Amino acid sequence: MQASYFLTGEHRTYNTATGVFSQTKPKNTFHPLKGRWGAWEIAVRLSYLDLNDGNIQGGKELNFTTGLNWYLNPNIRLMFNYIRAHVEDRNTSPSIGNGYANIFQARLQFTF
Numbered sequence: 001m002q003a004s005y006f007l008t009g010e011h012r013t014y015n016t017a018t019g020v021f022s023q024t025k026p027k028n029t030f031h032p033l034k035g036r037w038g039a040w041e042i043a044v045r046l047s048y049l050d051l052n053d054g055n056i057q058g059g060k061e062l063n064f065t066t067g068l069n070w071y072l073n074p075n076i077r078l079m080f081n082y083i084r085a086h087v088e089d090r091n092t093s094p095s096i097g098n099g100y101a102n103i104f105q106a107r108l109q110f111t112f
Contacts, residue, residue: 004043010071023074023111030072039071052089062086075112081105 004012013022026039045065051058067081083103 001047002043002045004041004067004069007040007042008038010039010041024071024077025074026071029074030076038073041069041071043067043069057089059087060089075110077109077111079105079107079109 006012008027010024010027012024014020015022024039024041028036028038030036030038043066045063045067047063047065049061049063052060063083063085065081065083067079069080070078072078081104083101083105085101085103086099087101088098
């Protein structure tokens with residue numbers, strides 16, 4: 001489950017036939033000398049993964065992610081995420097118990 005909101009008024013269209021989001025085009029591409037700062041988007045996501053099946057016990061993981069995306073122009077995006085992950089029911093050798101992870105993540109994306 002995911003939700004996002006553009007702080008700068010942009011939007012992202014979704015093609016239901018192909019299941020793909022369109023490219024985000026900032027209303028004002030990044031140009032600090034002209035007072036233009038691109039597009040800013042905040043996002044949250046909740047995801048769940050179950051890797052247990054029969055003899056395979058890979059565990060279950062629940063993630064909560066918050067993110068900030070900065071679109072400098074239609075082809076460059078900076079992404080910053082914080083992920084709080086909880087893992088349980090994992091049986092491996094050596095045994096790894098249940099636990100939590102705090103993940104800080106950044107990515108620079110170029111699209112053509």
